[in-house]
Amino acid sequence: MKNGRSHLLLALFCLALGQDLFAIGGVDTAPPPAAPHAVSFTHPKETKLNNGLRLIVAERPNLPLLAVELIIRSGAEADANDLAGTASLTGSLLTKGTEKMSAPQIASAIESLGGTIFSSGVLDSSNAGVLVISSKAEAALPILADIALHPAFKQEEIDRLKKQSLDGLRVALQQPGSVASYVTGRVVYGDGEYGHAAGGTPETLPAIQRADIVKFYQTYYRPDNATLIFSGNVTFEQGKEYAQRFFSDWKTDQAMVSPISTTTGTWKPTSVVVDMPGAGQASVSLTKPAIKRDSPDYYSGLVANATLGNGFTSRLNREIRIKRGLSYGARSLLDARRDAGAFTASAQTKNESAAEVALLLQGELKRMKTDPVQGDELKSRQALLTGNYARSLETDLGFASQIAGLAVFNLALETLDKFIPAINAVTTKDVTTFSDKYLATPSSLVIVGKASAFSDPLKKDFPETRVIAQTDLDLNRADLVKRK
Amino acid sequence: MHVGRLLFLFFACFTLAASGLAREPKAEIKKLSFKHTTLQNGLEIYSIEDHSSPTVAVQVWYHVGSKDDPNQRSGFAHLFEHMMFKGNEHLTPETFEKLTENVGGENNAFTAPDVTVYHEVVPSNYLEPILWAEAERMSSLALNDANFNSERDVVKEEYRQRILANPYGEFSLAIDQKSFAAHPYKRPSIGNIAELDAAQLPEVKAFHSTFYRPDNATLIVVGDFKASDLETWTKKYLGPITRPRVKIPRVTVDEPSRKEDRHEVLFSAKAPLPAFAVTYLAPSVRNEDEAALDLADEILSGGQSSRLYQSLVYEQQVAQHVSFSADLREDLGLLTFRVIVASGKSLPEAEKSLNDQIEKILKNGVSEAELDKAKNRFLTGKLMERETNNGKASALGEAAVIYGDPNHINTDLAKYQAVTASQIKDVLNKYIAGKKKVLIEYLPEAKKEAAKPEETEKL
Numbered sequence: 026m027k028n029g030r031s032h033l034l035l036a037l038f039c040l041a042l043g044q045d046l047f048a049i050g051g052v053d054t055a056p057p058p059a060a061p062h063a064v065s066f067t068h069p070k071e072t073k074l075n076n077g078l079r080l081i082v083a084e085r086p087n088l089p090l091l092a093v094e095l096i097i098r099s100g101a102e103a104d105a106n107d108l109a110g111t112a113s114l115t116g117s118l119l120t121k122g123t124e125k126m127s128a129p130q131i132a133s134a135i136e137s138l139g140g141t142i143f144s145s146g147v148l149d150s151s152n153a154g155v156l157v158i159s160s161k162a163e164a165a166l167p168i169l170a171d172i173a174l175h176p177a178f179k180q181e182e183i184d185r186l187k188k189q190s191l192d193g194l195r196v197a198l199q200q201p202g203s204v205a206s207y208v209t210g211r212v213v214y215g216d217g218e219y220g221h222a223a224g225g226t227p228e229t230l231p232a233i234q235r236a237d238i239v240k241f242y243q244t245y246y247r248p249d250n251a252t253l254i255f256s257g258n259v260t261f262e263q264g265k266e267y268a269q270r271f272f273s274d275w276k277t278d279q280a281m282v283s284p285i286s287t288t289t290g291t292w293k294p295t296s297v298v299v300d301m302p303g304a305g306q307a308s309v310s311l312t313k314p315a316i317k318r319d320s321p322d323y324y325s326g327l328v329a330n331a332t333l334g335n336g337f338t339s340r341l342n343r344e345i346r347i348k349r350g351l352s353y354g355a356r357s358l359l360d361a362r363r364d365a366g367a368f369t370a371s372a373q374t375k376n377e378s379a380a381e382v383a384l385l386l387q388g389e390l391k392r393m394k395t396d397p398v399q400g401d402e403l404k405s406r407q408a409l410l411t412g413n414y415a416r417s418l419e420t421d422l423g424f425a426s427q428i429a430g431l432a433v434f435n436l437a438l439e440t441l442d443k444f445i446p447a448i449n450a451v452t453t454k455d456v457t458t459f460s461d462k463y464l465a466t467p468s469s470l471v472i473v474g475k476a477s478a479f480s481d482p483l484k485k486d487f488p489e490t491r492v493i494a495q496t497d498l499d500l501n502r503a504d505l506v507k508r509k
Numbered sequence: 510m511h512v513g514r515l516l517f518l519f520f521a522c523f524t525l526a527a528s529g530l531a532r533e534p535k536a537e538i539k540k541l542s543f544k545h546t547t548l549q550n551g552l553e554i555y556s557i558e559d560h561s562s563p564t565v566a567v568q569v570w571y572h573v574g575s576k577d578d579p580n581q582r583s584g585f586a587h588l589f590e591h592m593m594f595k596g597n598e599h600l601t602p603e604t605f606e607k608l609t610e611n612v613g614g615e616n617n618a619f620t621a622p623d624v625t626v627y628h629e630v631v632p633s634n635y636l637e638p639i640l641w642a643e644a645e646r647m648s649s650l651a652l653n654d655a656n657f658n659s660e661r662d663v664v665k666e667e668y669r670q671r672i673l674a675n676p677y678g679e680f681s682l683a684i685d686q687k688s689f690a691a692h693p694y695k696r697p698s699i700g701n702i703a704e705l706d707a708a709q710l711p712e713v714k715a716f717h718s719t720f721y722r723p724d725n726a727t728l729i730v731v732g733d734f735k736a737s738d739l740e741t742w743t744k745k746y747l748g749p750i751t752r753p754r755v756k757i758p759r760v761t762v763d764e765p766s767r768k769e770d771r772h773e774v775l776f777s778a779k780a781p782l783p784a785f786a787v788t789y790l791a792p793s794v795r796n797e798d799e800a801a802l803d804l805a806d807e808i809l810s811g812g813q814s815s816r817l818y819q820s821l822v823y824e825q826q827v828a829q830h831v832s833f834s835a836d837l838r839e840d841l842g843l844l845t846f847r848v849i850v851a852s853g854k855s856l857p858e859a860e861k862s863l864n865d866q867i868e869k870i871l872k873n874g875v876s877e878a879e880l881d882k883a884k885n886r887f888l889t890g891k892l893m894e895r896e897t898n899n900g901k902a903s904a905l906g907e908a909a910v911i912y913g914d915p916n917h918i919n920t921d922l923a924k925y926q927a928v929t930a931s932q933i934k935d936v937l938n939k940y941i942a943g944k945k946k947v948l949i950e951y952l953p954e955a956k957k958e959a960a961k962p963e964e965t966e967k968l
Contacts (some may be wrong), residue, residue, distance in 0.1 A: 030827060053599045055641050057614070059634040062563035087561060090892050129823065137878065139885030141812070159891055175516065185826065192829040192852050195781040197675040300554060303674025303778045306666075338606045347603070350662025353670045373670050405611035412613025419562065420896040458915035 077249030081266035091257035094154035099245035101223035110225020116146025159258035170271035205308035252432035256425035294467035296490040300476035307379035307474025315368035325455035376478035393460035565732035566898035574721035575698035584700010587620040590645035633733035638913025643748035765947030794837035807883035874934030
């Protein structure tokens with residue numbers, strides 16, 4: 026420190042003086058809040074083109090920006106298990122070349138406008154979109170339409186992307202948190218359609234051929250399985266005109282596909298440890314199948330999940346981080362999907378504390394039933410959810426992505442307005458009913474970390490745990506173990 | 510939560526989105542009109558009234574960062590940031606959550622090399638209580654051994670999560686450690702387990718009284734409020750905090766210019782692919798070369814049409830990842846090239862490709878089209894920043910505290926717009942051509958056999 030001791034003493038003295046003054050001149054208790062101001066959102070409008078493409082426009086004239094997203098109601102759930110990653114490669118390849126433009130030309134054209142272009146394939150959906158200054162829409166939209174309607178799927182680009190994806194996987198498979206997310210998929214869904222890694226595995230990616238990608242594209246990328254969303258500085262009339270001009274040629278002569286019917290396999294609670302001797306931390310999760318997005322329990326489920334593990338003052342974070350300093354953050358996720366998605370509660374902790382954290386997670390899931398959320402705690406979780414929701418609608422891309430989230434599951438646009446009242450209407454009884462059914466019942470345990478550091482204490486409370494060596498892990502199989 | 514090392518990324522994001530609009534001046538961006546007042550105790554207040562959503566963003570920027578970590582206490586400023594949530598006799602722990610997330614808002618904080626920033630978004634009817642709470646923790650902190658130790662454990666878990674559980678975490682730490690010879694920027698913001706363990710509770714109090722004072726803070730308020738209310742509340746709650754008479758200690762270490770190239774080799778048991786970084790010393794963020802360096806950053810590595818992505822990742826496929834950052838800080842900065850080598854390619858191959866690209870831009874400069882692209886991307890980034898009250902507050906705070914000029918939020922566009930292609934070539938040559946570099950190689954443990962033992966260092 027630059028200042029000497031006398032200065033330091035003086036500083037302490039001044040601070041003491043400051044506190045004194047504060048007691049006289051300042052205010053020791055928090056002032057109450059004023060009356061709240063109401064939140065209001067744009068009401069998007071919709072129509073359908075003759076080719077069956079649904080069009081939704083959210084007029085947000087505040088800033089000269091425009092987000093455009095094309096969302097397809099099919100994704101990685103439609104992958105064959107031994108070709109996991111097909112939807113993901115198909116989606117990512119859209120920006121990698123069309124019949125007219127090469128990958129570098131696409132990137133250069135959009136980036137020269139100051140914009141960004143993106144495309145992907147995940148569970149339940151695929152998408153492509155742009156974000157640009159609204160005055161550049163005329164230049165950006167033909168490119169978006171071109172990548173969505175006329176992708177080339179050149180062999181060279183497929184090879185390049187496969188190689189990049191494999192290198193990405195190599196890195197991900199060294200991280201306990203990402204290994205845990207692959208493993209929980211298998212633990213919850215087994216051989217079911219949501220069970221495989223959506224981005225593919227080191228074994229499936231090399232097996233995917235151009236024909237698989239072309240077939241996936243032809244089957245699912247079609248106007249009657251898609252929604253086009255404009256969010257930003259555009260009118261409904263202008264949006265319609267753009268959609269007509271750039272997307273009305275999109276045709277398909279194949280019969281309409283019905284969405285893949287998924288199953289959660291024959292799930293039963295289990296405990297799995299993946300032993301990564303070099304892991305710098307252990308990832309600990311409790312997981313199980315939960316609800317569909319269109320379930321009547323959806324809003325009760327969100328409030329239950331928020332009580333347990335959404336936000337800093339959620340129960341898991343309070344017990345694991347705030348009270349015990351065992352993790353940088355504990356959380357839970359209710360991943361509602363077209364079919365029943367998973368509920369997962371998780372935390373990363375030093376390897377030595379993994380068993381303790383597993384027990385704490387389990388205790389908090391049970392406590393959802395024995396110590397129901399009510400009063401201020403309930404109100405705080407409702408406010409957290411509605412506040413997060415309102416903030417997600419602040420940006421053009423955020424607004425587009427909320428609409429896309431509805432379009433994927435064929436939910437009505439009015440659902441946008443329902444969210445806040447529906448969350449606020451959830452009662453203690455609703456949350457307790459949900460918790461009885463989905464949270465307080467047994468879950469599967471997944472720990473990825475250095476097993477020697479926690480296997481002894483773990484045996485006491487989870488005696489039936491299977492330990493899989495990192496080198497024996499096979500993400501392609503429901504039992505997760507390589508065949509010898 | 511209560512972020513620490515995101516810091517770096519945070520600023521990288523700002524500098525990445527470099528530029529203006531040379532050819533198309535019609536896409537004007539509205540000036541943000543802000544109010545500025547200084548309280549008698551030295552607290553600077555900047556505010557923007559905007560009623561488009563019923564929320565207010567509140568940020569307190571303290572001009573103290575990880576470069577101010579006490580000796581032998583690497584990571585202390587960040588550890589301290591966590592302690593700022595633990596309250597005092599009037600402020601119970603979790604007050605910030607009660608006034609933010611529990612009523613529909615959010616809060617967090619981050620520690621950067623030069624600043625520590627506490628930020629909240631609240632429903633606008635909670636502005637008065639959140640100003641009270643910020644005033645309370647500026648005025649004093651009162652921790653006990655229990656909450657100090659438990660929060661220190663949280664920070665150690667943060668270290669494990671960011672650095673140990675991430676195959677390239679130790680690589681990121683090594684860049685600052687090996688690139689600065691004398692300046693405290695060489696100490697990573699996140700610290701290390703041994704020095705975090707060594708921290709004592711009384712040091713928290715001393716750090717607060719040294720740096721957390723009104724004349725070392727800047728309050729930013731953006732959103733749905735009445736100017737007269739803000740004036741009343743800031744005077745009432747923040748006004749009574751006294752300004753200590755002692756001077757605020759400042760880092761005065763001069764980083765010596767490099768006398769020779771350095772080559773450091775590190776090994777990792779976790780990294781599946783080799784990586785390397787090349788750094789050069791760069792000027793302060795307030796230097797006149799800043800705009801040109803930011804645009805060079807954008808041209809070299811902004812987006813998939815950037816030079817380094819196109820050449821190393823796309824065409825030659827020698828890199829799994831490549832980036833260049835003009836990482837400019839208050840005292841000085843670094844120009845950093847980072848590469849993760851693609852599988853099946855060797856580190857020397859990737860290094861040669863990178864050197865070819867550096868040579869090419871130093872020799873031939875950049876095209877007008879590349880420059881226009883960089884300026885357009887900067888404009889879009891600036892518009893996106895304006896979509897939220899928090900985005901505007903961050904921009905205003907950065908302008909006032911980092912650039913030392915709040916008007917920077919309105920003048921930066923013209924500054925970037927004025928940069929020419931030849932200026933970009935000149936600044937890159939000024940800081941790279943003939944200058945000494947530090948090369949940091951980060952290799953999978955399996956390659957250790959091949960390297961000479963005296964060059965190696967185990968992390």
